[in-house]
Amino acid sequence: MLKIFNTITKKKEFFFSNNFKKIxxxxxxxxxxxYCHIGHGxxxxxxxxxxxxxxxxxxxxxxxxxxxDIDDKIIQxxxxxxxxxxxxxxxxxxxxxxxxKKLGLQSPTFQPLATHHINTIINMIQVLLDNKNxxxxxxxxxxxxxxxxxxxxxxxxxxxxKLQNNNKKNILNIKYNNQDFVLWKKQxxxxxxxxxxxxxxxxxxxxxxxxxxxxxxxxxxxxxxxxGIDLLFPHHENERAQSICFNSIYQYGNxxxxxxxxxxxxxxxxxxxxxxxxxxxxxxxxxxxxIRYFFLSTHYRSPLYYSQKNIQKSCIDLRKxxxxxxxxxxxxxxxxxxxxxxxxYLSVYFYKSMNDDFNTPQAISxxxxxxxxxxxxxxxxxxxxxxxxxxxxxxxxNTIGLLSQDPIIFLNKYNSLNKFNDINQNNxxxxxxxxxxxxxxxxxxGKADKLRNKLYKLNIILEDTPxxxxxxxxxx
Numbered sequence: 375m376l377k378i379f380n381t382i383t384k385k386k387e388f389f390f391s392n393n394f395k396k397i398x399x400x401x402x403x404x405x406x407x408x409y410c411h412i413g414h415g416x417x418x419x420x421x422x423x424x425x426x427x428x429x430x431x432x433x434x435x436x437x438x439x440x441x442x443d444i445d446d447k448i449i450q451x452x453x454x455x456x457x458x459x460x461x462x463x464x465x466x467x468x469x470x471x472x473x474x475k476k477l478g479l480q481s482p483t484f485q486p487l488a489t490h491h492i493n494t495i496i497n498m499i500q501v502l503l504d505n506k507n508x509x510x511x512x513x514x515x516x517x518x519x520x521x522x523x524x525x526x527x528x529x530x531x532x533x534x535x536k537l538q539n540n541n542k543k544n545i546l547n548i549k550y551n552n553q554d555f556v557l558w559k560k561q562x563x564x565x566x567x568x569x570x571x572x573x574x575x576x577x578x579x580x581x582x583x584x585x586x587x588x589x590x591x592x593x594x595x596x597x598x599x600x601x602g603i604d605l606l607f608p609h610h611e612n613e614r615a616q617s618i619c620f621n622s623i624y625q626y627g628n629x630x631x632x633x634x635x636x637x638x639x640x641x642x643x644x645x646x647x648x649x650x651x652x653x654x655x656x657x658x659x660x661x662x663x664x665i666r667y668f669f670l671s672t673h674y675r676s677p678l679y680y681s682q683k684n685i686q687k688s689c690i691d692l693r694k695x696x697x698x699x700x701x702x703x704x705x706x707x708x709x710x711x712x713x714x715x716x717x718x719y720l721s722v723y724f725y726k727s728m729n730d731d732f733n734t735p736q737a738i739s740x741x742x743x744x745x746x747x748x749x750x751x752x753x754x755x756x757x758x759x760x761x762x763x764x765x766x767x768x769x770x771x772n773t774i775g776l777l778s779q780d781p782i783i784f785l786n787k788y789n790s791l792n793k794f795n796d797i798n799q800n801n802x803x804x805x806x807x808x809x810x811x812x813x814x815x816x817x818x819x820g821k822a823d824k825l826r827n828k829l830y831k832l833n834i835i836l837e838d839t840p841x842x843x844x845x846x847x848x849x850x
Contacts, residue, residue, distance in 0.1 A: 375388055375389075375729060376388070376389040376428075376431075376729045377389065377729065377730060377731055378598075378629050378631065378731055378732075379631070379675060379731045380628075380629045380630060380631075381529070381606065381610075381630040381631065381632055382529065382625075382627075382629070382630050384531075386730075386731055387629070389629065390628075391433070391597045392595060392596075392597055392628070395432060395433050395434060396433065396434045396435075396436065397428065397433050397434070397435050397436070397597045397598065398436045398438075398591075398592050398595070398596040398597050398598075399421070399424075399425075399435060399436070399437050399438070399596065399597060399598040399599075399600065400438045400439075400440075400584070400587075400588055400591070400592065400596050400598070400599050400600070400627075401417075401418070401421050401437070401438070401439045401482075401599075401600040401601060402439075402440065402584060402600070402601035402602075402605055402609070402610075403439040403440045403441050403442065403485070404441060404442065404470055405442040405445055405447060405448065406441055406442065406443055406448070406462075406463045406466035406467050406470060407445075407447040407448040407450075407451045407462065407463075407466065408447075408451065408466065409466070409469055409470075409473070409652045409653070409654055410469070410470050410473050410474070410652070410653045410654070411643060411650050411651055411652055411653060412636060412643070412651045412652075412653055412656055412665075412680060413602065413635075413636040413643050414653060415473075415477055415653045415656075415665065415669065416633060416636050416669045416678060417600075417601065417602045417633045418439070418474065418477075418479055419477065419479065419665075419666055419669045419670070420633050420669065420670075420674045420732075421437075421439075421600050421633075422478075422479045422480055422775070423666075423670060423732070423734070423774050423775055424598075424732065425437055425480060426480070426773065426774060426775050427728060427732070427773050427774055430773040435483065436483050436484075436591075436592075437482040437483045437484075438482060438483060438484045438485075438486065438587065438588075438591050438592075439482040439484075439485055440485070440486055440487075440488065440583065440584060440587050441467060441470075441485055441486070441487050441488065442488050442580065442583060443460075443463040443467070443487045443488055443489050444459065444463075444488055444489050444567060444577055444578065445580055448462060448463060449566060449567065453565075459567050460567075469654070473653045473654055473657065476657050476662055477653065477657065477662050477665065477666070478662045478663065478666060478775065478778075484591065486587050486590075486591070488578065488583035488586075488587070491583065491586045491587050491590055492569050492578065494586040494587075494589060494590050495558075495578045495582050495583065495586045496558075496569075496571050496572070498582060498585060498586055498589065498616070498620050499516050499557045499558055499571075499582065500572065501620050502518065502557065502616060502619060502620055503516065505522075505619060505620075506519075506522060507519060507522040507523070507616070507619040507620075508522075508557055509550065510573065511548040511549065512548055513548050513560065514560030514573065514574060514576070515548065515556050515557075515558060515559055515560055515576075516556070516557040516558035516573060517548070517549055517550075517554045517555065517556060517557065518554060518555050518556075518557050518612070518615070518616055519550060519551065519554055520551055520553045520554055520555075520615065521550070521551055522619065523615045523618065523619055525615075526553070526611070526615050527611065529606075529610065529611050529614055529630075530606045530607035530608075530610065530611045532607055532611065553608075555579065555581060555608065555612050556579035557578070557579050557581075557582050557616070558571060558573060558576050558577070558578060558579060558582075559576050559577050559578075559579060560573070560574055560575070560576045561574070561575040561576050561577070580609065581608075581609055581612040581613050581616065582616060584609075584613045585613050585616050585617040585620065588617065588627075589617075589620075589621075594617055594621050594623070594626055594627075596627050596628070597627075597628050597629060598627075598628070598629045598630075598631060599627040599629070599630045599631070600630070600631045600632070600633070601632060601633070602632065602633050602635075603632040603633060603634055603635060603675075604635065604642075605632070606632055610630065613626075614626050614627075631674075632675070633674050633675070634672075634673075634674065634675050634676050634677045634678060635677045635678070636677075636678045636680055637677050637678065637679050637680065638651065638679075638680045638681075640679070643680075651680070660685060660689070661689075661784070661787055661788070663692065663775075663776060663778065663779065663784070664685065664688050664689045664692055664788075665685070665688075666775055666776065667688045667691065667692045667738075667776060668684065668685050668688035670734040670735075670738065670774060670776070671688060671691075671734070671735055671738060672735060673731075673732075673733060673734065673735055674732060674734070675731075689788050691742075692776070692784075692788075693784070693785065693788050694742075694745065695741060695742070695745055695767070695771070695776075695777060696777065696779075696781045696784045696785055697781070697785060698745045698748050698749060698764065698767070699764055699767065699768060699777065699781045700781035700782065700785060700839075700844070701748075701749075701752055702748055702752060702760050702761050702763075702764035703761070703839075716759065717744070717747055717763060717766070720740055720743055720744055720747075720766070721766060721770060723740050724737050724740040724741075724770050727740065728773075728774070734774060737770075737774065738776075740770070741767060741770060741771055741776075744763055744766060744767040744770070745767060747763050748760050748763045748764050748767065751763065780842070782839070782842035782843070782844055783842075785844055786800070786803070786804050786807070786843075786844065786845055787800055787804070788800075803829060803832075803834055803845055806825050806828060806829055807825075807829075807836070807843050807845060809825055810822050810825040810826060810836075810843070811842075811843060813825065829845070833847050834846070834847060835847070
Protein backbone atom coordinates (compact mmCIF):
# COMPACT_ATOMS: atom_id res chain seq x y z
CA MET A 375 0.00 0.00 0.00
CA LEU A 376 1.23 3.49 -0.89
CA LYS A 377 2.91 5.56 1.82
CA ILE A 378 3.74 9.25 1.35
CA PHE A 379 5.92 11.54 3.44
CA ASN A 380 3.50 14.21 4.59
CA THR A 381 5.05 17.61 5.33
CA ILE A 382 2.17 18.34 7.72
CA THR A 383 3.03 15.49 10.08
CA LYS A 384 6.74 15.18 9.12
CA LYS A 385 6.40 11.41 8.65
CA LYS A 386 5.35 8.76 6.13
CA GLU A 387 1.64 8.00 6.13
CA PHE A 388 -0.57 5.54 4.29
CA PHE A 389 -2.30 7.28 1.41
CA PHE A 390 -6.10 7.44 1.26
CA SER A 391 -7.91 9.64 -1.25
CA ASN A 392 -11.10 11.52 -0.41
CA ASN A 393 -12.86 9.78 -3.30
CA PHE A 394 -11.97 6.13 -3.81
CA LYS A 395 -9.39 5.78 -6.62
CA LYS A 396 -9.76 9.42 -7.66
CA ILE A 397 -7.11 11.93 -6.63
CA UNK A 398 -7.40 15.71 -6.49
CA UNK A 399 -3.89 17.12 -6.75
CA UNK A 400 -2.77 20.75 -6.77
CA UNK A 401 0.80 21.74 -7.64
CA UNK A 402 2.13 25.29 -7.47
CA UNK A 403 3.13 26.25 -10.98
CA UNK A 404 5.36 28.78 -12.70
CA UNK A 405 5.51 32.56 -12.36
CA UNK A 406 5.70 33.40 -16.05
CA UNK A 407 8.11 36.32 -16.24
CA UNK A 408 11.02 34.38 -17.80
CA TYR A 409 11.95 31.01 -19.31
CA CYS A 410 11.54 27.90 -17.16
CA HIS A 411 14.71 26.59 -15.55
CA ILE A 412 15.89 23.07 -14.79
CA GLY A 413 14.62 23.35 -11.20
CA HIS A 414 11.09 23.70 -12.59
CA GLY A 415 11.84 20.62 -14.67
CA UNK A 416 12.72 18.54 -11.62
CA UNK A 417 9.63 19.51 -9.64
CA UNK A 418 7.11 19.02 -12.44
CA UNK A 419 8.76 15.83 -13.74
CA UNK A 420 8.32 14.32 -10.28
CA UNK A 421 4.62 15.15 -10.12
CA UNK A 422 4.21 13.99 -13.72
CA UNK A 423 5.77 10.70 -12.62
CA UNK A 424 3.29 10.49 -9.71
CA UNK A 425 0.40 10.88 -12.14
CA UNK A 426 1.81 8.30 -14.55
CA UNK A 427 2.57 5.74 -11.84
CA UNK A 428 -0.71 6.11 -9.94
CA UNK A 429 -2.71 6.02 -13.18
CA UNK A 430 -0.94 2.72 -13.82
CA UNK A 431 -2.22 1.70 -10.35
CA UNK A 432 -5.77 2.48 -11.59
CA UNK A 433 -6.20 5.87 -9.94
CA UNK A 434 -7.94 8.68 -11.78
CA UNK A 435 -6.56 12.22 -11.51
CA UNK A 436 -7.88 15.73 -11.31
CA UNK A 437 -4.54 17.53 -11.57
CA UNK A 438 -4.47 21.32 -11.26
CA UNK A 439 -1.25 23.29 -11.77
CA UNK A 440 -1.69 27.05 -11.57
CA UNK A 441 0.07 29.75 -13.56
CA UNK A 442 1.02 32.97 -11.77
CA ASP A 443 0.46 35.62 -14.43
CA ILE A 444 0.59 38.71 -12.18
CA ASP A 445 3.22 39.69 -9.62
CA ASP A 446 6.07 42.17 -9.02
CA LYS A 447 8.59 40.35 -11.24
CA ILE A 448 6.16 40.21 -14.14
CA ILE A 449 5.39 43.92 -13.84
CA GLN A 450 9.08 44.84 -13.59
CA UNK A 451 10.02 42.66 -16.58
CA UNK A 452 7.19 44.01 -18.75
CA UNK A 453 8.19 47.59 -17.97
CA UNK A 454 11.81 46.80 -18.73
CA UNK A 455 10.72 45.27 -22.05
CA UNK A 456 8.31 48.15 -22.69
CA UNK A 457 5.44 45.75 -23.33
CA UNK A 458 2.09 45.01 -21.73
CA UNK A 459 2.24 42.53 -18.87
CA UNK A 460 -0.36 40.38 -20.64
CA UNK A 461 1.82 40.24 -23.76
CA UNK A 462 4.80 39.07 -21.69
CA UNK A 463 2.83 36.41 -19.83
CA UNK A 464 1.18 35.02 -22.98
CA UNK A 465 4.60 34.66 -24.61
CA UNK A 466 6.15 33.02 -21.55
CA UNK A 467 3.19 30.65 -21.10
CA UNK A 468 3.65 29.46 -24.68
CA UNK A 469 7.38 28.96 -24.05
CA UNK A 470 6.61 27.07 -20.83
CA UNK A 471 4.15 24.73 -22.53
CA UNK A 472 6.62 24.10 -25.37
CA UNK A 473 9.42 23.24 -22.92
CA UNK A 474 7.21 20.94 -20.85
CA LYS A 475 5.97 19.14 -23.95
CA LYS A 476 9.57 18.59 -25.10
CA LEU A 477 10.37 17.33 -21.59
CA GLY A 478 7.65 14.72 -22.07
CA LEU A 479 5.27 15.98 -19.38
CA GLN A 480 1.56 15.27 -19.64
CA SER A 481 -0.60 18.38 -19.50
CA PRO A 482 -2.44 18.78 -16.17
CA THR A 483 -6.21 18.50 -16.19
CA PHE A 484 -6.37 22.28 -15.67
CA GLN A 485 -3.79 25.09 -15.84
CA PRO A 486 -5.69 28.09 -14.42
CA LEU A 487 -4.36 31.64 -14.54
CA ALA A 488 -4.32 33.68 -11.34
CA THR A 489 -5.96 36.61 -13.15
CA HIS A 490 -8.98 34.45 -13.98
CA HIS A 491 -9.84 34.12 -10.28
CA ILE A 492 -9.90 37.75 -9.19
CA ASN A 493 -13.55 37.61 -8.05
CA THR A 494 -12.85 34.66 -5.75
CA ILE A 495 -9.72 36.39 -4.44
CA ILE A 496 -11.72 39.53 -3.60
CA ASN A 497 -14.43 37.47 -1.88
CA MET A 498 -11.86 35.61 0.22
CA ILE A 499 -10.15 38.82 1.27
CA GLN A 500 -13.47 40.34 2.30
CA VAL A 501 -14.26 37.32 4.49
CA LEU A 502 -10.80 37.52 6.08
CA LEU A 503 -11.38 41.21 6.80
CA ASP A 504 -14.81 40.49 8.30
CA ASN A 505 -13.31 37.75 10.49
CA LYS A 506 -10.54 40.08 11.72
CA ASN A 507 -7.88 37.90 10.10
CA UNK A 508 -6.83 40.82 7.92
CA UNK A 509 -6.66 44.60 8.12
CA UNK A 510 -6.32 47.61 5.82
CA UNK A 511 -2.86 49.16 6.14
CA UNK A 512 -2.29 52.91 6.08
CA UNK A 513 -1.04 52.71 2.48
CA UNK A 514 -4.25 50.98 1.33
CA UNK A 515 -2.87 47.43 1.10
CA UNK A 516 -4.87 44.57 2.62
CA UNK A 517 -2.67 42.63 5.04
CA UNK A 518 -3.15 39.20 6.64
CA UNK A 519 -2.52 39.21 10.38
CA UNK A 520 -0.47 36.14 11.34
CA UNK A 521 -1.30 36.67 15.02
CA UNK A 522 -4.94 35.83 14.18
CA UNK A 523 -3.85 32.27 13.33
CA UNK A 524 -2.31 30.70 16.43
CA UNK A 525 -0.58 27.87 14.57
CA UNK A 526 1.28 30.12 12.15
CA UNK A 527 4.80 28.74 11.58
CA UNK A 528 4.02 25.20 12.79
CA UNK A 529 3.62 23.76 9.27
CA UNK A 530 7.06 24.92 8.09
CA UNK A 531 8.62 24.46 11.56
CA UNK A 532 9.31 28.17 11.92
CA UNK A 533 9.46 29.86 15.32
CA UNK A 534 7.44 33.06 15.09
CA UNK A 535 9.47 35.01 17.64
CA LYS A 536 12.69 34.07 15.82
CA LEU A 537 11.17 35.14 12.52
CA GLN A 538 10.19 38.47 13.99
CA ASN A 539 13.72 39.08 15.27
CA ASN A 540 15.49 38.02 12.09
CA ASN A 541 13.14 39.56 9.57
CA LYS A 542 13.79 42.87 7.84
CA LYS A 543 12.53 45.87 9.74
CA ASN A 544 9.10 47.15 8.87
CA ILE A 545 10.55 50.36 7.43
CA LEU A 546 7.25 51.84 6.20
CA ASN A 547 5.51 50.90 9.45
CA ILE A 548 2.47 49.59 7.59
CA LYS A 549 2.30 46.13 9.21
CA TYR A 550 1.30 45.22 12.75
CA ASN A 551 3.78 42.35 12.62
CA ASN A 552 6.83 41.85 10.40
CA GLN A 553 5.50 38.45 9.29
CA ASP A 554 2.10 39.81 8.20
CA PHE A 555 1.75 39.44 4.44
CA VAL A 556 -0.05 41.19 1.61
CA LEU A 557 -3.38 39.91 0.29
CA TRP A 558 -4.17 42.88 -1.96
CA LYS A 559 -1.79 45.57 -3.25
CA LYS A 560 -3.24 48.98 -3.90
CA GLN A 561 -2.31 50.47 -7.26
CA UNK A 562 0.64 52.87 -6.92
CA UNK A 563 1.48 53.84 -10.50
CA UNK A 564 -1.17 54.56 -13.12
CA UNK A 565 0.42 52.15 -15.61
CA UNK A 566 0.42 49.24 -13.13
CA UNK A 567 -2.02 46.39 -13.91
CA UNK A 568 -5.06 46.63 -11.66
CA UNK A 569 -8.59 45.42 -10.99
CA UNK A 570 -11.53 47.10 -9.26
CA UNK A 571 -12.20 46.05 -5.69
CA UNK A 572 -14.17 47.33 -2.65
CA UNK A 573 -10.88 48.85 -1.46
CA UNK A 574 -10.01 50.63 -4.69
CA UNK A 575 -7.96 49.60 -7.70
CA UNK A 576 -5.22 47.07 -7.07
CA UNK A 577 -4.03 43.52 -7.64
CA UNK A 578 -3.74 40.30 -5.59
CA UNK A 579 -0.72 39.25 -3.58
CA UNK A 580 1.06 36.04 -4.48
CA UNK A 581 -0.17 33.67 -1.76
CA UNK A 582 -3.89 34.35 -2.06
CA UNK A 583 -4.11 33.11 -5.66
CA UNK A 584 -3.43 29.48 -4.71
CA UNK A 585 -6.06 29.58 -1.98
CA UNK A 586 -8.61 31.00 -4.42
CA UNK A 587 -7.85 28.50 -7.20
CA UNK A 588 -7.97 25.58 -4.75
CA UNK A 589 -11.31 26.86 -3.49
CA UNK A 590 -12.75 27.15 -7.00
CA UNK A 591 -11.60 23.71 -8.16
CA UNK A 592 -11.67 21.59 -5.00
CA UNK A 593 -13.58 23.61 -2.39
CA UNK A 594 -10.27 23.40 -0.49
CA UNK A 595 -10.80 19.62 -0.18
CA UNK A 596 -7.84 18.19 -2.11
CA UNK A 597 -5.75 15.08 -1.54
CA UNK A 598 -2.24 16.20 -2.49
CA UNK A 599 -0.67 19.64 -2.56
CA UNK A 600 2.80 19.82 -4.05
CA UNK A 601 5.65 22.12 -4.95
CA GLY A 602 9.35 22.75 -4.47
CA ILE A 603 10.81 22.84 -0.97
CA ASP A 604 11.63 26.53 -1.51
CA LEU A 605 7.87 27.21 -1.44
CA LEU A 606 7.36 25.69 2.01
CA PHE A 607 8.05 29.03 3.67
CA PRO A 608 6.61 31.53 3.30
CA HIS A 609 4.32 30.62 0.39
CA HIS A 610 2.74 27.39 1.62
CA GLU A 611 2.74 28.50 5.25
CA ASN A 612 0.83 31.62 4.23
CA GLU A 613 -1.51 29.79 1.88
CA ARG A 614 -2.52 27.33 4.61
CA ALA A 615 -2.98 30.07 7.22
CA GLN A 616 -5.31 32.21 5.11
CA SER A 617 -7.24 29.19 3.74
CA ILE A 618 -7.84 27.67 7.18
CA CYS A 619 -9.04 31.05 8.48
CA PHE A 620 -11.26 31.64 5.45
CA ASN A 621 -12.89 28.21 5.55
CA SER A 622 -12.98 27.97 9.37
CA ILE A 623 -11.51 24.48 9.13
CA TYR A 624 -8.89 22.58 11.09
CA GLN A 625 -7.07 21.03 8.12
CA TYR A 626 -6.35 22.29 4.61
CA GLY A 627 -5.39 19.43 2.31
CA ASN A 628 -4.53 15.91 3.37
CA UNK A 629 -0.97 15.38 2.08
CA UNK A 630 1.65 18.02 1.32
CA UNK A 631 4.69 16.97 -0.72
CA UNK A 632 7.84 18.97 -1.38
CA UNK A 633 10.60 18.32 -3.90
CA UNK A 634 14.19 18.98 -2.83
CA UNK A 635 16.48 21.71 -4.12
CA UNK A 636 18.41 21.42 -7.36
CA UNK A 637 21.97 22.54 -6.65
CA UNK A 638 24.62 23.75 -9.07
CA UNK A 639 28.20 23.98 -7.79
CA UNK A 640 26.74 23.13 -4.35
CA UNK A 641 24.60 26.26 -4.38
CA UNK A 642 20.87 26.74 -4.88
CA UNK A 643 20.16 27.59 -8.49
CA UNK A 644 19.33 31.29 -8.74
CA UNK A 645 19.44 34.01 -11.36
CA UNK A 646 21.03 36.32 -8.77
CA UNK A 647 23.93 33.86 -8.39
CA UNK A 648 24.26 33.59 -12.17
CA UNK A 649 23.95 29.79 -12.07
CA UNK A 650 20.48 29.36 -13.55
CA UNK A 651 20.10 26.86 -16.40
CA UNK A 652 17.12 27.27 -18.69
CA UNK A 653 15.15 24.14 -19.51
CA UNK A 654 15.07 25.24 -23.14
CA UNK A 655 18.87 25.17 -23.48
CA UNK A 656 19.41 21.87 -21.70
CA UNK A 657 16.76 20.22 -23.91
CA UNK A 658 18.84 21.24 -26.94
CA UNK A 659 21.69 19.08 -25.66
CA UNK A 660 20.08 16.16 -23.85
CA UNK A 661 17.24 13.83 -24.72
CA UNK A 662 14.19 14.42 -22.51
CA UNK A 663 14.36 10.87 -21.19
CA UNK A 664 17.96 11.36 -20.10
CA ILE A 665 16.84 14.42 -18.13
CA ARG A 666 13.93 12.48 -16.64
CA TYR A 667 16.25 9.64 -15.61
CA PHE A 668 18.61 12.18 -14.04
CA PHE A 669 15.77 13.66 -11.98
CA LEU A 670 14.42 10.27 -10.87
CA SER A 671 17.82 8.78 -10.03
CA THR A 672 17.80 10.78 -6.77
CA HIS A 673 14.96 10.57 -4.24
CA TYR A 674 12.63 13.50 -4.72
CA ARG A 675 13.04 14.85 -1.17
CA SER A 676 16.85 14.90 -1.40
CA PRO A 677 18.94 17.67 -2.96
CA LEU A 678 19.88 16.97 -6.58
CA TYR A 679 23.35 18.01 -7.72
CA TYR A 680 23.53 19.12 -11.33
CA SER A 681 26.77 18.74 -13.24
CA GLN A 682 27.83 17.62 -16.71
CA LYS A 683 29.35 14.52 -15.14
CA ASN A 684 26.15 13.54 -13.32
CA ILE A 685 23.85 13.99 -16.29
CA GLN A 686 26.25 12.19 -18.62
CA LYS A 687 26.26 9.28 -16.17
CA SER A 688 22.46 9.25 -16.50
CA CYS A 689 22.88 9.05 -20.26
CA ILE A 690 25.29 6.12 -19.96
CA ASP A 691 23.04 4.26 -17.48
CA LEU A 692 19.95 4.72 -19.62
CA ARG A 693 21.82 3.57 -22.70
CA LYS A 694 22.76 0.33 -20.91
CA UNK A 695 19.08 -0.43 -20.34
CA UNK A 696 18.17 0.40 -23.93
CA UNK A 697 21.04 -1.76 -25.21
CA UNK A 698 19.65 -4.73 -23.30
CA UNK A 699 16.23 -4.17 -24.91
CA UNK A 700 17.90 -3.90 -28.30
CA UNK A 701 19.84 -7.14 -27.82
CA UNK A 702 16.75 -9.04 -26.70
CA UNK A 703 14.71 -7.73 -29.68
CA UNK A 704 11.48 -7.59 -27.70
CA UNK A 705 9.54 -6.58 -30.83
CA UNK A 706 9.65 -10.26 -31.79
CA UNK A 707 8.10 -11.40 -28.50
CA UNK A 708 4.85 -13.31 -28.85
CA UNK A 709 1.90 -12.25 -26.64
CA UNK A 710 1.79 -15.70 -25.01
CA UNK A 711 5.46 -15.40 -24.04
CA UNK A 712 5.23 -12.10 -22.15
CA UNK A 713 5.01 -13.24 -18.56
CA UNK A 714 7.71 -15.04 -16.62
CA UNK A 715 6.96 -16.06 -13.06
CA UNK A 716 10.59 -16.99 -12.43
CA UNK A 717 11.58 -13.43 -11.50
CA UNK A 718 8.19 -11.99 -10.63
CA TYR A 719 9.58 -11.13 -7.19
CA LEU A 720 11.60 -8.34 -8.87
CA SER A 721 8.33 -6.72 -9.94
CA VAL A 722 7.13 -7.02 -6.35
CA TYR A 723 10.28 -5.24 -5.14
CA PHE A 724 9.81 -2.55 -7.79
CA TYR A 725 6.26 -1.78 -6.64
CA LYS A 726 7.32 -1.99 -3.00
CA SER A 727 9.96 0.67 -3.70
CA MET A 728 7.54 2.94 -5.53
CA ASN A 729 4.92 2.57 -2.81
CA ASP A 730 7.49 3.60 -0.20
CA ASP A 731 7.22 7.35 -0.78
CA PHE A 732 8.10 7.00 -4.49
CA ASN A 733 11.61 5.67 -3.95
CA THR A 734 12.62 5.92 -7.61
CA PRO A 735 16.38 5.30 -7.07
CA GLN A 736 15.58 1.93 -5.50
CA ALA A 737 13.02 1.16 -8.23
CA ILE A 738 15.62 1.95 -10.89
CA SER A 739 18.08 -0.43 -9.19
CA UNK A 740 15.47 -3.19 -9.74
CA UNK A 741 15.48 -2.36 -13.47
CA UNK A 742 19.23 -2.95 -13.55
CA UNK A 743 18.84 -6.28 -11.74
CA UNK A 744 16.43 -7.31 -14.47
CA UNK A 745 18.92 -6.12 -17.10
CA UNK A 746 21.61 -8.30 -15.52
CA UNK A 747 19.31 -11.34 -15.66
CA UNK A 748 18.49 -10.63 -19.31
CA UNK A 749 22.18 -10.37 -20.22
CA UNK A 750 22.92 -13.66 -18.43
CA UNK A 751 20.18 -15.56 -20.27
CA UNK A 752 21.09 -14.03 -23.63
CA UNK A 753 24.70 -15.12 -23.16
CA UNK A 754 23.50 -18.63 -22.28
CA UNK A 755 21.06 -18.79 -25.21
CA UNK A 756 17.90 -18.92 -23.08
CA UNK A 757 16.24 -16.58 -25.56
CA UNK A 758 12.59 -17.01 -24.54
CA UNK A 759 13.27 -16.27 -20.89
CA UNK A 760 15.46 -13.30 -21.85
CA UNK A 761 12.63 -11.91 -23.96
CA UNK A 762 10.11 -12.38 -21.15
CA UNK A 763 12.36 -10.50 -18.74
CA UNK A 764 12.91 -7.78 -21.34
CA UNK A 765 9.16 -7.29 -21.54
CA UNK A 766 9.04 -7.12 -17.73
CA UNK A 767 11.84 -4.53 -17.75
CA UNK A 768 10.12 -2.30 -20.28
CA UNK A 769 6.71 -2.68 -18.62
CA UNK A 770 8.00 -1.59 -15.21
CA UNK A 771 10.11 1.25 -16.58
CA ASN A 772 7.14 2.61 -18.53
CA THR A 773 5.20 3.11 -15.30
CA ILE A 774 7.58 5.95 -14.39
CA GLY A 775 8.09 7.26 -17.92
CA LEU A 776 11.34 5.48 -18.85
CA LEU A 777 12.29 3.18 -21.75
CA SER A 778 9.40 4.50 -23.83
CA GLN A 779 11.40 4.96 -27.05
CA ASP A 780 12.42 2.53 -29.77
CA PRO A 781 15.83 1.20 -28.61
CA ILE A 782 17.37 1.79 -32.06
CA ILE A 783 16.29 5.44 -32.06
CA PHE A 784 17.69 6.07 -28.59
CA LEU A 785 20.93 4.19 -29.20
CA ASN A 786 21.54 6.13 -32.39
CA LYS A 787 21.31 9.35 -30.40
CA TYR A 788 23.86 8.15 -27.85
CA ASN A 789 25.98 5.42 -29.38
CA SER A 790 28.91 5.27 -26.94
CA LEU A 791 28.89 3.90 -23.41
CA ASN A 792 31.92 5.99 -22.53
CA LYS A 793 31.37 9.29 -24.24
CA PHE A 794 28.48 11.67 -24.68
CA ASN A 795 28.51 12.46 -28.39
CA ASP A 796 28.05 15.76 -30.14
CA ILE A 797 24.30 16.14 -30.70
CA ASN A 798 24.71 17.92 -34.04
CA GLN A 799 26.99 15.20 -35.41
CA ASN A 800 24.54 12.53 -34.21
CA ASN A 801 21.66 14.26 -35.98
CA UNK A 802 23.73 14.42 -39.17
CA UNK A 803 24.48 10.69 -38.99
CA UNK A 804 20.86 9.78 -38.23
CA UNK A 805 19.67 11.85 -41.20
CA UNK A 806 22.02 9.97 -43.58
CA UNK A 807 20.81 6.65 -42.13
CA UNK A 808 17.20 7.68 -42.81
CA UNK A 809 18.05 8.53 -46.43
CA UNK A 810 19.91 5.22 -46.82
CA UNK A 811 16.96 3.25 -45.44
CA UNK A 812 14.62 4.96 -47.90
CA UNK A 813 17.02 4.07 -50.74
CA UNK A 814 17.12 0.44 -49.58
CA UNK A 815 13.33 0.34 -49.35
CA UNK A 816 13.08 1.22 -53.05
CA UNK A 817 15.98 -1.05 -54.06
CA UNK A 818 18.27 1.88 -54.88
CA UNK A 819 21.29 -0.12 -53.79
CA GLY A 820 23.86 2.10 -55.50
CA LYS A 821 22.63 5.19 -53.64
CA ALA A 822 22.42 3.21 -50.39
CA ASP A 823 26.04 2.06 -50.77
CA LYS A 824 27.23 5.62 -51.40
CA LEU A 825 25.53 6.79 -48.21
CA ARG A 826 27.04 3.92 -46.23
CA ASN A 827 30.52 4.76 -47.62
CA LYS A 828 29.98 8.41 -46.71
CA LEU A 829 29.57 7.36 -43.08
CA TYR A 830 32.39 4.82 -43.33
CA LYS A 831 34.80 7.65 -44.15
CA LEU A 832 33.77 9.21 -40.82
CA ASN A 833 34.63 5.87 -39.11
CA ILE A 834 30.91 5.15 -38.66
CA ILE A 835 29.97 1.49 -38.95
CA LEU A 836 26.36 0.45 -39.61
CA GLU A 837 24.61 -2.70 -38.46
CA ASP A 838 21.29 -3.55 -40.13
CA THR A 839 18.96 -5.48 -37.83
CA PRO A 840 15.30 -6.59 -38.03
CA UNK A 841 14.52 -3.71 -35.64
CA UNK A 842 16.37 -1.06 -37.63
CA UNK A 843 19.85 0.27 -38.34
CA UNK A 844 22.29 0.83 -35.49
CA UNK A 845 25.47 2.87 -35.86
CA UNK A 846 28.66 3.12 -33.88
CA UNK A 847 32.16 4.51 -34.24
CA UNK A 848 34.67 1.79 -35.15
CA UNK A 849 33.91 -1.93 -35.12
CA UNK A 850 31.00 -3.48 -33.25
